[in-house]
Amino acid sequence: MSQQIDFCILGAGLAGLSLADALREQDIETMVIDKEAVAAGASGTPGGLVNLATGRRATKVWQAEQCYEAITQNLARVQAVTEQPFYQKSGLLRPALLEKMARKMRDRYEHTSWPDGWCQWKSENEIKEMHPGIQCIDGGLWLPIGLSVDVGAYLKAYAHFLRTLGVTILTGKQPEVTPAEQGWQLAFDDSTVYAKNIVYATGGSTTESPYWDWLPLHYIKGQVALFSTGGRPLSFSHSISSLGYMAQTGKPNTFVQGSTYEHNFDHINPDKEGEEYLRQRMRRTLPQLEEEVETVGQWAGVRTSTPNRKPILGRHPEHHGLHVFTGLGSKGLLYSKFLARHYADHLTSGTALIPEIDIARIAE
Structure with a gap:
């Protein structure tokens, strides 16, 4: 045939x-x-972000307006014919963890043209009010339009x-x-x-x-882990980008932590080293949370990058x-x-x- x-x-x-x-x-x-x-x-991946400010300086991504419009329209279009929710407009918090990082992030923010309502600079106190217990020095960014998606x-x-x-x-x-x-x-x-x-x-x-x-x-292995607070609901509803990311899952007591960036790897499976790396990253941003959560799942994939x-x-x-x-x-x-x-x-x-x-x- x-x-x-x-x-x-x-x-x-x-x-x-x-x-x-x-x-x-x-x-x-x-x-x-x-x-x-x-x-x-x-x-x-079971958890990812639509993040418009990436890298150490929180740089506005290439073709941000066109890309955001296209993916948000398509997510809504597919969700309309699907019973199980797979994304949410959770907003995205980007705290600075060092004074130097805060200076660079704020300078980039002030020299970038953002559409109204997309991106705001928050002081250290404002960020800590939004998220008690988070590590932050001299402020950071809040992107209300950030999305959390179960991409798979x-x-x-x-x-x-x-x-x-x-x-x-x-x-x-x-x-x-x-x-x-x-x-x-x-x-x-x-x-x-x-x-x-x-x-x-x-x-x-x-x-x-x-x-x-x-x-x-160039091939880069990335691992993510699914963490649970057990019977306790999460104390925050937004996602976070800081030394990796924490993506909301839509469930009250779980989130996805990602991602490792492994340039040299000899297998493509999730492993204990990846989980510990992700925990270390979480510890730098939310030390109390890392002590309380248990790992309930892991995932790994290989992404392609170019020069x-x-x-x-x-x-x-x-x-x-x-x-x-x-x-x-x-x-x-x-x-x-x-x-x-x-x-x-x-x-x-x-x-x-x-x-x-x-x-x-x-x-x-």
């Missing part, structure tokens, strides 16, 4: 599902294939939603990809798919393909009909929907790609 299709997307994570949806909106027939399951890779649950709901809209999503399949007369052949054990175009949205396994082994991707810390999108420089969408790093949740629409517009209308993410910056 064989099938013809316009676009086949390899990878059912944030990039793959978002692009499939964006192409569907352009009336392009699309199929998604994943060698494991929906959200099986780094996109499947979101993607599973998203995949279900896309299937109801007619998008074919196959999991547990790893086809052999070879050139065909008018595109590409994807051979399965019992069938063959002929696609005019293939998009590699395979995250941590992108360079395993001989077509993409030249990309300058300029921006994603890579575009056509293969030599092979017609071959595309890549990778390198989203720790901002995959925030970037995915905006970039998927941007690339779909590029493919259908010929609009230029933003230079910072265009594969041409590498292929030249």
Whole structure:
């Protein structure tokens, strides 16, 4: 049995599902294939943040307004057809832990144009009033628009939603990809798919393909842990970004602590060292809380990063009909929907790609 299709997307994570949806909106027939399951890779973290101020200086993220609008609209759209809640507008607190950090954060804040209501500077006393017991020196940032998301649950709901809209999503399949007369052949054990175009949205396994082994991707292992206060409810309802992050889960007594940034690793499983690292980070920010919580779960995934810390999108420089969408790093949740629409517009209308993410910056 064989099938013809316009676009086949390899990878059912944030990039793959978002692009499939964006192409569907352009009336392009699309199929998604994943060698494991929906959200099986780094996109499947049980807790993540939509954080618009990142890094040590709390720098406003690239294309913040467009990215935030795109992901908030899509989260609401998918949540509307899903019974189980997977995100909340919890707000995000970013306390400074050192005087030098506070100076740099405040300087960056004062020299950044933020939309009304997105970001506020709070004094040390104001932050400690918002969150008694938190470690803070000289103030920090409060982002009322910050979101906490169970990314794995979101993607599973998203995949279900896309299937109801007619998008074919196959999991547990790893086809052999070879050139065909008018595109590409994807051979399965019992069938063959002929696609005019293939998009590699395979995250941590992108360079395993001989077509993409030249990309300058760097792989970073990240671990998160789920902590519980037992029968006691949490004393705060916001999320926190400080030496990692603490993301609300929507449950009154649990939160997700993340993430490790392991540049050298010999396995991709969660481990005791990762849990202790996360506890140390929590201890620096909320020492009393760390003493009280128990670990009730762990998760690990491998993210892709690039030299300029921006994603890579575009056509293969030599092979017609071959595309890549990778390198989203720790901002995959925030970037995915905006970039998927941007690339779909590029493919259908010929609009230029933003230079910072265009594969041409590498292929030249």
